[in-house]
Amino acid sequence: MLASRVKHDPFAFHSSLAKFNEKRIAIDTPSLAWESKLHDELKFRLIEGRFLEELRSSVVPLTRGCLGDVDHFVSWFESLEEWGPGQHHPLFAWLAEHANMEQMRWFLTQEAAGEAGFEDLVAYTQVKLPQQAKLECARNYWDEMGRGKPKAMHGPLLESMVKGLGLKPSVDTTVWESLALGNVMFGLATSRRYTYHSLGALGVIELTAPLRAEHVVRGMARLDMPRKTRAYFDLHAVLDVLHSRAWIQEIIRPLVAENPECAIYIAEGALMRLKCGQRCFDRYSYELGINESPFKNDFKKYENRNSLAMAG
Numbered sequence: 001m002l003a004s005r006v007k008h009d010p011f012a013f014h015s016s017l018a019k020f021n022e023k024r025i026a027i028d029t030p031s032l033a034w035e036s037k038l039h040d041e042l043k044f045r046l047i048e049g050r051f052l053e054e055l056r057s058s059v060v061p062l063t064r065g066c067l068g069d070v071d072h073f074v075s076w077f078e079s080l081e082e083w084g085p086g087q088h089h090p091l092f093a094w095l096a097e098h099a100n101m102e103q104m105r106w107f108l109t110q111e112a113a114g115e116a117g118f119e120d121l122v123a124y125t126q127v128k129l130p131q132q133a134k135l136e137c138a139r140n141y142w143d144e145m146g147r148g149k150p151k152a153m154h155g156p157l158l159e160s161m162v163k164g165l166g167l168k169p170s171v172d173t174t175v176w177e178s179l180a181l182g183n184v185m186f187g188l189a190t191s192r193r194y195t196y197h198s199l200g201a202l203g204v205i206e207l208t209a210p211l212r213a214e215h216v217v218r219g220m221a222r223l224d225m226p227r228k229t230r231a232y233f234d235l236h237a238v239l240d241v242l243h244s245r246a247w248i249q250e251i252i253r254p255l256v257a258e259n260p261e262c263a264i265y266i267a268e269g270a271l272m273r274l275k276c277g278q279r280c281f282d283r284y285s286y287e288l289g290i291n292e293s294p295f296k297n298d299f300k301k302y303e304n305r306n307s308l309a310m311a312g
Helices: 010-025 034-063 070-083 090-097 101-114 118-125 131-144 154-165 176-189 192-222 227-258 260-288 296-311
Strands: none
Touching: 010 034, 010 176, 034 176, 034 260, 070 192, 070 227, 070 260, 090 101, 090 192, 090 260, 101 154, 101 176, 101 192, 101 260, 118 131, 118 154, 118 176, 118 192, 131 154, 131 227, 154 227, 176 192, 176 260, 192 227, 192 260, 227 260
């Protein structure tokens, strides 16, 4: 029954999967009901797998032209920052320049509710990777953990923003596209068959997040939101640029050099993440009413550019 909700009721599907994921990764203790819990988990993992495979199939046409030698693939991967699904979406310039306090708070609440926790995704993904890739994941994780300083940990910085602005993120009040984004990242990171997909998805986050974070910071500053509530986005606007370079040079490049067959999976994972992001940005735009006049011309230009990129 749950599988049919993917198409007919995506919110019911993704909210159920998001709640399952919360339980799946929560600290637990032995229970007499462990067999029953495992049976329930298998049901969700099967449904999750079918959803991920459908999403994976949908991005295959976009991988055209990605394969070649290592330099070619790295160049293709880096080019996703320009033409990938959802890139340079007008939503973010609008947030920077026009969003009012209520609209910005709604956006931030949605983002907080859909956040999967980059540090945990990296931790799951790095298991049994080759040494060089594993070390870079460790460096990235250490940065996410604030290099040992609790106040600099990225997760608590997000929590500080939520508390400082009095936001109330909840699965039940979050659009399904945002929930889907988190569900995809959890699914890729916690399934070993998608290890390369997860590396591509995490890498493309580092590649594409800085510009979006910069726009969000501008909007929050314009609305005089306290500096400490902007720290999470301030950090990602700068640090992710360095993370992206290292991720490509220390993880993607050596993995593809050693095993060229993994390139297609890294590409698929990156595109899966970008496509989910695009759906999210489109839904946010609809809910905020910013794809209507006087901003409809910006959206039209974006849609035309995006259509040409997807076709080319």
